[in-house]
Amino acid sequence: MKKLINKVDDVVVESLAGMQAAHGDLVRLHPSVKGVLRADAPNPKVAVISGGGSGHEPLHGGFVGFGMLDAACPGEVFTSPTPDQMLEAAKAVQGGKGVLFIVKNYTGDVMNFQMAADMLAAEGIPVAQVVVNDDVAVQDSLYTAGRRGVGGTVLIEKIVGALAELGAPLEEVKQVCEKCNAQVRSMGMALTSCAVPAAGKPTFELGEDEFELGIGIHGEPGRQRLKMKTAREIVESMAEVIVNDLPFQKGDEVLAFVNGMGGTPLMELYLVYNDLVRFLNGKGIQVARNLVGNYITSLEMQGCSITLLKLDSQLKALWDYPVHTPALRWGK
Amino acid sequence: MKKLINKVDDVVVESLAGMQAAHGDLVRLHPSVKGVLRADAPNPKVAVISGGGSGHEPLHGGFVGFGMLDAACPGEVFTSPTPDQMLEAAKAVQGGKGVLFIVKNYTGDVMNFQMAADMLAAEGIPVAQVVVNDDVAVQDSLYTAGRRGVGGTVLIEKIVGALAELGAPLEEVKQVCEKCNAQVRSMGMALTSCAVPAAGKPTFELGEDEFELGIGIHGEPGRQRLKMKTAREIVESMAEVIVNDLPFQKGDEVLAFVNGMGGTPLMELYLVYNDLVRFLNGKGIQVARNLVGNYITSLEMQGCSITLLKLDSQLKALWDYPVHTPALRWGK
Incomplete structure (x- = not known):
């Protein structure tokens, strides 16, 4: 196995640094947790946030910007991000209209986004979640109860991001997200x-x-x-x-x-x-x-x-x- | 070797068909020779055309459209396109202001673009060529006398395509192309x-x-x-x-x-x-x-x-x- 990396432990951090160096007009890194934030956040709109293990690039960090995600929370390669990453990213980008978490259906992601949602709600920030489960291949899988969340996530993030950009309230953003996932x-x-x-x-x-x-x-x-x-x-x-x-x-x-x-x-x-x-x-x-x-x-x-x-x-x-x-x- | 293909002989043609199906608003295929043409060509501007062996996608067909190439001539995988492809593509997209061929420095490409330029000139169409040779790795190579044309080609096609879109005459378009290649x-x-x-x-x-x-x-x-x-x-x-x-x-x-x-x-x-x-x-x-x-x-x-x-x-x-x-x- 040959890879263009320095130290195994630094792969995600160095890759994020490169992304920020290349796209500093669009994204900035969270100062304390691994998170890709929209450069001009917070905005007075529903904050759309996703995340998951790294290794699926450009998902999700590459989709942060106008009309799509307000923040992405990357874990280590193929490893869920932590609830505190999600919480801190959400607090950094939310602009008072609430937060939607778009969660791919993997056990770790679902659990951690749920914890982050609970913490956000405890701080009085409105939060909704949609779990994407579009993979028809298998019912349960190695890291999943139910169907896995895969390619549909990209399309959902684009569509839901546009709706949020247009100023729709959290309830409607969530509803369209669920409609997309159903279709x-x-x-x-x-x-x-x-x-x-x-x-x-x-x-x-x-x-x-x-x-x-x-x-x-x-x-x-x-x-x-x-x-x-x-x-x-x-x-x-x-x-x-x-x-x-x-x-x-x-x-x-x-x-x-x-x-x-x-x-x-x-x-x-x-x-x-x-x-x-x-x-x-x-x-x-x-x-x-x-x-x-x-x-x-x-x-x-x-x-x-x-x-x-x-x-x-x-x-x-x-x-x-x-x-x-x-x-x-x-x-x- | 496993590949997502049908027949080896059809790889390029079927891939081009897929590209046209995906991007029909931007590109169309030449009706008789393998060529990716800008959908709205000809336009009253210098036609900027490139080409070369397939297998380097998105280069060059992926760069056909507003502000970049007017046509791309794909050969078989890693094989130069033919002079008649270049000639027919040029005739299909040129709008009376002349044609610039951007040629990566490989012996077959250089020879075939030269023949196409001679044929175009014989038909009274003004034509200029620039050979890109940006690869500092080796002086001569397997398919090249002198340095190879590589990544610089992408940047040159973008920059020169913008200049042509702005209405610059052939001589100036060629000059800026040469300046880019020199830098x-x-x-x-x-x-x-x-x-x-x-x-x-x-x-x-x-x-x-x-x-x-x-x-x-x-x-x-x-x-x-x-x-x-x-x-x-x-x-x-x-x-x-x-x-x-x-x-x-x-x-x-x-x-x-x-x-x-x-x-x-x-x-x-x-x-x-x-x-x-x-x-x-x-x-x-x-x-x-x-x-x-x-x-x-x-x-x-x-x-x-x-x-x-x-x-x-x-x-x-x-x-x-x-x-x-x-x-x-x-x-x-």
């Missing part, structure tokens, strides 16, 4: 494992002719290990499950998101997107918006995930609303 | 090899404790194979050569670009950027602009490159000018 489904696959810096070796082993269908973003086991197939076959096997789960139906408009796990070339992601559009068109499902690239990764893992979000006019408008963060930017 | 220097390194789909195996082998300093973007040999070092040591060994080559001097303002080779996590690229800023500050060189991410890649290669561009007020203004392409977007 989004994802599934991932891996060609290779990642290696956590502190572990120093691959999280799992895959044969030279195998892939893992339904992988989690920490390398958690998926549904099946299968012999290698074509991109089209792989896309169909993932998209079929996703479409049938909601279900997405003929005539639906969707946002189709092809996400790279970190080590797969963009060339292959566009090829996958091409096969996905063909599949969806065959079902009479219209791709009205899209996102293709590395947005919720698993270190250097090779593979991809597919996320479909059922759209309506409200969600389309919020998706199109200007955003200005290190990793997503348009309209500004 | 930009790069160097790369690899932790792992990439594998060309048609070859089906890694281009080269590196030991589990080795990295290659000065690697090319096709896996061409660099300066040295060295035992693994810290990110800080690697950054210093690359940045020292880059700074001394121009040389960049105390008081200079630069654009610092940390580029991922395709398979390296963003977390590590920010960490590298952090070490680069520290190094440059120590030399009294000020980072006035930056770019961190995967912009000129080598399929799934793990590694990075560092590019420094010496800035002045003109180049800063052109860098800041709005751009709207699949891979770079701001101000619009």
Whole structure:
């Protein structure tokens, strides 16, 4: 395992320092806890906050800025951040209209955000939480009771961030967040494992002719290990499950998101997107918006995930609303 | 070697189709040759065109759009496009003010762009060319007489594209392109090899404790194979050569670009950027602009490159000018 790092213990802190050096116009680091704060916070709006283990960059720190997150709380690699990080980040960015925590469904994250919410509420700051659980691959998993939170989180953070930017009250922001979560489904696959810096070796082993269908973003086991197939076959096997789960139906408009796990070339992601559009068109499902690239990764893992979000006019408008963060930017 | 592809022969075409499906508002494919054209071309401005082997995505197709390229000509993976691709793309997007070819210095690209320029000129279309050769790693290389064209190409395409968008005449666009090339220097390194789909195996082998300093973007040999070092040591060994080559001097303002080779996590690229800023500050060189991410890649290669561009007020203004392409977007 070779990585561009200095000391294993300093990976997250040094990476955050680099991000702040590159994007100081958008984000600043919390002075005492690991937290990426919107540079111009607090603002008189609902503060939208997320967080989770590091190693999924640009999620979440790369999504801090106008029209998306007010703060991100990064843990160590693949490790939940702590309640005090969440509490301090929330206090630093909240502007009196309350706080929404967007939580990916992993046991540690859920527990720690709950504790932070309790502490915030005790200080008289209104707080709501939504747990994202969009992964259709498996019901329970290595770090999860229920479905895992994966690619849908990116789309939810963008849409909910826009709504908060527009001045919606906490109750409405929470409600739209729940609506998005109810309408989004994802599934991932891996060609290779990642290696956590502190572990120093691959999280799992895959044969030279195998892939893992339904992988989690920490390398958690998926549904099946299968012999290698074509991109089209792989896309169909993932998209079929996703479409049938909601279900997405003929005539639906969707946002189709092809996400790279970190080590797969963009060339292959566009090829996958091409096969996905063909599949969806065959079902009479219209791709009205899209996102293709590395947005919720698993270190250097090779593979991809597919996320479909059922759209309506409200969600389309919020998706199109200007955003200005290190990793997503348009309209500004 | 596992890849998300269907047939080896269709990789480029299917990837381009996916890109067009995702970004049809910005780009369209040429109807008869492999070419990514700006959707609203031709425009009454100098047409800025680049191209080269595929496998470096988002370069160049991802940079087609407002304020950057008018067309990109992709060859097969790591293979030069043909003169007829360049000719047809140029004819499709040129709007009467002439054409600038931005050519990375590889023997095949240089020869084919020269032939295309001759054919364009024979049809009475004004044409100029600039060959980018910013790689300080080696003088001659596997596919190159003289220095290779690498990361500087991305910065040059952005800056020159802005100038063309502003209506500058061909002679001035060429002149600023040459100025940028004279003021930009790069160097790369690899932790792992990439594998060309048609070859089906890694281009080269590196030991589990080795990295290659000065690697090319096709896996061409660099300066040295060295035992693994810290990110800080690697950054210093690359940045020292880059700074001394121009040389960049105390008081200079630069654009610092940390580029991922395709398979390296963003977390590590920010960490590298952090070490680069520290190094440059120590030399009294000020980072006035930056770019961190995967912009000129080598399929799934793990590694990075560092590019420094010496800035002045003109180049800063052109860098800041709005751009709207699949891979770079701001101000619009």
